Amino acid sequence: MKIVSIHEGVVPISSSIRNAWIDFSAMDCSIVAVVSDVIRDGRPVVGYGFNSNGRYSAGEILRRRVIPRLLAAPPSSLLTDDGTNIDPAKAWDVMMRNEKPGGHGERSVAVGVVDMALFDLAAKIAEQPLYRFLSDRYGDGDPDTSVFVYGAGGYYAPGKTLRDLQEEMKRFVDAGYDVVKMKIGGAPLKEDLERIEAALSVLGGDGSRLAVDVNGRFDLRTALEYGEAIEPYGLFWYEEPGDPLDFGLHATLSEHYAGPMATGENLFSLPDARNLIRYAGMRPDRDTVQIDPALSYGLVEYLRIQDMLKRHGWSSRRCVPHGGHQFSLHIAAALKLGGNESYPGEFYPTGGFADGAVVENSRVGLTEIPGIGFEAKAAFYRVLRDLHD
Ligand SMILES: O=C([O-])CC(=O)C(=O)O
Numbered sequence: 201m202k203i204v205s206i207h208e209g210v211v212p213i214s215s216s217i218r219n220a221w222i223d224f225s226a227m228d229c230s231i232v233a234v235v236s237d238v239i240r241d242g243r244p245v246v247g248y249g250f251n252s253n254g255r256y257s258a259g260e261i262l263r264r265r266v267i268p269r270l271l272a273a274p275p276s277s278l279l280t281d282d283g284t285n286i287d288p289a290k291a292w293d294v295m296m297r298n299e300k301p302g303g304h305g306e307r308s309v310a311v312g313v314v315d316m317a318l319f320d321l322a323a324k325i326a327e328q329p330l331y332r333f334l335s336d337r338y339g340d341g342d343p344d345t346s347v348f349v350y351g352a353g354g355y356y357a358p359g360k361t362l363r364d365l366q367e368e369m370k371r372f373v374d375a376g377y378d379v380v381k382m383k384i385g386g387a388p389l390k391e392d393l394e395r396i397e398a399a400l401s402v403l404g405g406d407g408s409r410l411a412v413d414v415n416g417r418f419d420l421r422t423a424l425e426y427g428e429a430i431e432p433y434g435l436f437w438y439e440e441p442g443d444p445l446d447f448g449l450h451a452t453l454s455e456h457y458a459g460p461m462a463t464g465e466n467l468f469s470l471p472d473a474r475n476l477i478r479y480a481g482m483r484p485d486r487d488t489v490q491i492d493p494a495l496s497y498g499l500v501e502y503l504r505i506q507d508m509l510k511r512h513g514w515s516s517r518r519c520v521p522h523g524g525h526q527f528s529l530h531i532a533a534a535l536k537l538g539g540n541e542s543y544p545g546e547f548y549p550t551g552g553f554a555d556g557a558v559v560e561n562s563r564v565g566l567t568e569i570p571g572i573g574f575e576a577k578a579a580f581y582r583v584l585r586d587l588h589d
């Protein structure tokens with residue numbers, strides 16, 4: 201088999217929401233289609249990918265470096281040893297040829313989106329849903345058949361009242377989520393505490409059902425001040441309190457804040473993940489690593505990160521990827537992660553799971569069609585298909 205063509209485009213995922221650091225008024229996302237010469241039911245088998253959310257489209261890097269390298273490589277150099285399927289790990293080496301280490305930035309996004317498409321393609325060629333394909337090759341062959349998901353939202357938005365926040369959280373609970381997440385750090389502490397208490401009131405006052413996300417906004421003093429104020433609530437986690445690369449801040453905070461913390465959605469590589477584990481005071485008995493494979497050089501790199509975590513004594517169950525997408529859902533089931541994010545109300549049309557996916561007791565099942573299952577997500581699939589049809 202070989203790759204016939206690779207198509208790249210951009211979809212807007214803009215909205216009026218705001219976290220403590222950015223608004224999403226111009227947010228967009230790269231999409232990719234990798235067309236193979238394998239024909240099923242009269243049509244070529246195509247793998248699709250997109251770059252999650254939170255980082256802008258990376259078209260320039262895709263068009264000028266990543267895609268030309270793949271298309272210029274001898275087709276056989278991208279295949280498994282028996283030549284029957286694409287090997288995403290070999291493709292990864294080709295995509296990263298002549299790239300210096302460090303400074304990962306948008307490059308990890310460009311490689312991540314193609315990596316997702318290559319895994320979608322490989323699982324389709326193997327005629328397996330991605331979670332079974334991955335479990336057979338990288339897991340124990342006995343994947344989880346449902347995955348813990350929490351409902352993320354609780355953004356700031358123009359004119360949004362406490363009542364609106366409560367109704368949003370109630371919608372999540374009614375949709376089957378036991379745990380929900382809201383933004384903090386984009387308003388003064390007193391106002392954020394009112395927002396937290398408003399959200400808690402729809403969760404029966406149970407702090408262990410509410411996560412809060414700072415999106416990296418705080419300096420150490422503010423992170424400590426908020427930590428002291430929110431600790432009595434016993435929250436599900438306190439997320440990304442400081443700059444994602446300020447491991448010293450995180451380590452100091454972890455000496456003072458006893459509750460669970462989560463971070464990692466803005467760490468994009470194995471070396472960054474290793475530094476987090478080495479230097480950030482992360483506690484393997486309660487903290488969560490949120491690295492999003494789509495933003496961080498794809499699953500090939502994420503497998504290396506899993507290996508590193510294991511060697512540092514971390515369970516895969518302490519990983520809950522950022523992004524709320526189908527790719528990480530399959531990865532979570534196959535590698536037995538702790539769960540996956542979900543955005544019940546944001547990031548249309550890319551985010552979310554298959555149409556009709558049902559969340560029950562904060563768990564969701566997987567699609568059984570070959571690949572990631574974009575074909576079971578009608579509105580997004582139309583956009584992806586238009587890339588190459
Ligand atoms: O607001 C965002 O960029 C998304 C985010 O942090 C999350 O999902 O945890």
Ligand SMILES: [Mg+2]
Pocket residue numbers: 413415439440465522
């Ligand atoms: Mg976050």
